[in-house]
Amino acid sequence: MAQAVLAKTEYAYDPRTRLTIVLCLSSLSVFISDVRWLLGIFAAAFLLTLLFKGKILFAVKQFKWLLPMFVMLCFAQSLFGAAEGVLLQLGSLKLLSIYGIRQAALFSLRIVIVVLSATILLPESSRRMIQALSQMHCPYELAFMVTTAVRFMSVIREEFSNSLHAVQMRGADLKHIPMDKRMKVYTYILLPVMSSTLFRARQLSISLDLRGFRRSKERSSYFRLKMSAKDWMIIILALAITVACLLIYFL
Amino acid sequence: MQKENVKNFIELRNVCFAYPNASFSLENIDLNIKARGITLLCGPNGSGKSTICKLITGILQPTSGTLRIDGENALQMTLAQRGRKIGFLFQNPAQQIFAPEVSEELAFIPRLLGMPENEIEARSNELLQFFGLQKHKNSPTFFLSRGEKQRLAMAGILFMRPPFLILDEPTTGLDEENRQKLADLLHKLLEQGTGILLISHDEPFAAQFPDAEIITIKDGRIAN
Ligand SMILES: Nc1ncnc2c1ncn2[C@@H]1O[C@H](COP(=O)(O)OP(=O)(O)OP(=O)(O)O)[C@@H](O)[C@H]1O
Numbered sequence: 001m002a003q004a005v006l007a008k009t010e011y012a013y014d015p016r017t018r019l020t021i022v023l024c025l026s027s028l029s030v031f032i033s034d035v036r037w038l039l040g041i042f043a044a045a046f047l048l049t050l051l052f053k054g055k056i057l058f059a060v061k062q063f064k065w066l067l068p069m070f071v072m073l074c075f076a077q078s079l080f081g082a083a084e085g086v087l088l089q090l091g092s093l094k095l096l097s098i099y100g101i102r103q104a105a106l107f108s109l110r111i112v113i114v115v116l117s118a119t120i121l122l123p124e125s126s127r128r129m130i131q132a133l134s135q136m137h138c139p140y141e142l143a144f145m146v147t148t149a150v151r152f153m154s155v156i157r158e159e160f161s162n163s164l165h166a167v168q169m170r171g172a173d174l175k176h177i178p179m180d181k182r183m184k185v186y187t188y189i190l191l192p193v194m195s196s197t198l199f200r201a202r203q204l205s206i207s208l209d210l211r212g213f214r215r216s217k218e219r220s221s222y223f224r225l226k227m228s229a230k231d232w233m234i235i236i237l238a239l240a241i242t243v244a245c246l247l248i249y250f251l
Numbered sequence: 252m253q254k255e256n257v258k259n260f261i262e263l264r265n266v267c268f269a270y271p272n273a274s275f276s277l278e279n280i281d282l283n284i285k286a287r288g289i290t291l292l293c294g295p296n297g298s299g300k301s302t303i304c305k306l307i308t309g310i311l312q313p314t315s316g317t318l319r320i321d322g323e324n325a326l327q328m329t330l331a332q333r334g335r336k337i338g339f340l341f342q343n344p345a346q347q348i349f350a351p352e353v354s355e356e357l358a359f360i361p362r363l364l365g366m367p368e369n370e371i372e373a374r375s376n377e378l379l380q381f382f383g384l385q386k387h388k389n390s391p392t393f394f395l396s397r398g399e400k401q402r403l404a405m406a407g408i409l410f411m412r413p414p415f416l417i418l419d420e421p422t423t424g425l426d427e428e429n430r431q432k433l434a435d436l437l438h439k440l441l442e443q444g445t446g447i448l449l450i451s452h453d454e455p456f457a458a459q460f461p462d463a464e465i466i467t468i469k470d471g472r473i474a475n
Pocket residue numbers: 270271272273275294295296297298299300301302303342
């Protein structure tokens with residue numbers, strides 16, 4: 001089994017290379033708040049996801065709720081945001097404004113970029129991810145939790161839908177209540193779901209320890225990841241482009 | 252007794268269902284469950300008991316067949332509409348507790364539905380008292396013990412006083428005292444006219460309901 005995991009040909013890039021790309025793309029999308037720039041970053045993220053065989057289809061499946069969220073954000077930002085380019089007004093209420101649409105677009109684009117680029121990590125086995133993180137001197141437990149949390153994405157989705165079913169079975173009709181109340185329900189149940197999943201990941205790590213899976217002090221692994229020249233080049237290039245983009249944008 | 256006159260609350264006709272990418276399937280399930288009294292759904296592990304509950308409550312959709320609840324076509328009812336008629340205790344209470352705090356688990360839904368605050372307070376206190384959870388009122392739900400979660404989930408579904416209950420293994424994790432309390436509560440609810448569909452591998456517990464109607468399921472088929 002272990003040998004199969006290590007088979008060289010399956011893994012064209014070091015996990016750290018993938019991590020760097022994801023970090024670059026997500027920090028760019030967080031720091032930059034210009035729709036045109038973000039569109040460019042989105043295009044780059046799309047190409048890189050293709051190149052690194054990320055799971056674009058997986059990402060697309062996560063985006064079902066994006067349109068309703070975008071619409072809701074448009075109205076919310078228009079109502080409470082700056083009175084810039086008001087398109088639709090009812091008395092003193094700004095129902096829809098250019099400002100609101102722009103803010104909603106920014107937010108949605110960011111989410112799309114982060115989720116899409118995160119799928120670049122998916123082709124990696126969790127074994128290699130943990131190894132990469134601990135070679136970067138990330139504590140083993142943390143590395144384990146992070147990678148398990150990524151694997152736990154489907155668990156999170158499952159638990160989230162369980163909670164949604166439970167809420168509805170108790171008589172709350174999510175299909176027929178106003179959007180803001182529905183959003184409130186979603187955000188309300190999301191947090192416990194996330195924290196319980198992290199907690200379970202931690203318990204899993206403890207139970208593995210109990211079964212003797214524990215490193216003595218320094219976890220000695222006979223398998224170490226080595227970066228190739230190609231990996232170094234990609235990492236340096238990615239960091240350089242990111243820094244350049246940020247400099248151009250902020251100066 | 253006068254069982255014959257009681258109308259059916261839940262009716263399944265030729266219901267079929269299969270999980271995607273799995274071998275298990277339910278085939279041509281016909282069931283009549285009375286609006287009053289208690290029905291016991293028995294069968295070995297993996298025979299499809301929980302799956303039937305999820306089909307009735309709308310968490311899963313049958314691939315074919317018809318399902319009526321309280322005389323209405325249930326396939327056109329939302330989860331919430333079914334939930335107002337049926338309180339459903341999941342087999343694993345951790346899957347149904349959604350709130351971060353014990354008191355919130357009870358109050359969140361009625362508040363969303365606009366129930367007056369003093370009514371919420373009164374019902375919450377009564378249920379927490381009954382289920383011995385008063386001292387955990389402000390505790391995080393996540394760290395409750397198995398049996399405490401079971402009781403909290405039960406309190407949650409009783410809050411809106413549904414006319415029918417589906418209880419999937421309600422005694423799991425309960426100590427002797429709490430099992431007895433639950434049995435007494437179910438007897439009281441039955442007297443008040445609530446209908447119950449009970450799934451339980453806990454034979455001494457099930458034996459406390461000698462006039463229960465018994466339905467046995469095996470490998471996804473009704474066996475009696
Ligand atoms: N989400 C799912 N996907 C695929 N198969 C499933 C899923 N849920 C349950 N099953 C399968 O369906 C079968 C019936 O499951 P179910 O939970 O209904 O059994 P049960 O009668 O409630 O068993 P138990 O007594 O253990 O609670 C099992 O073989 C199970 O593996």
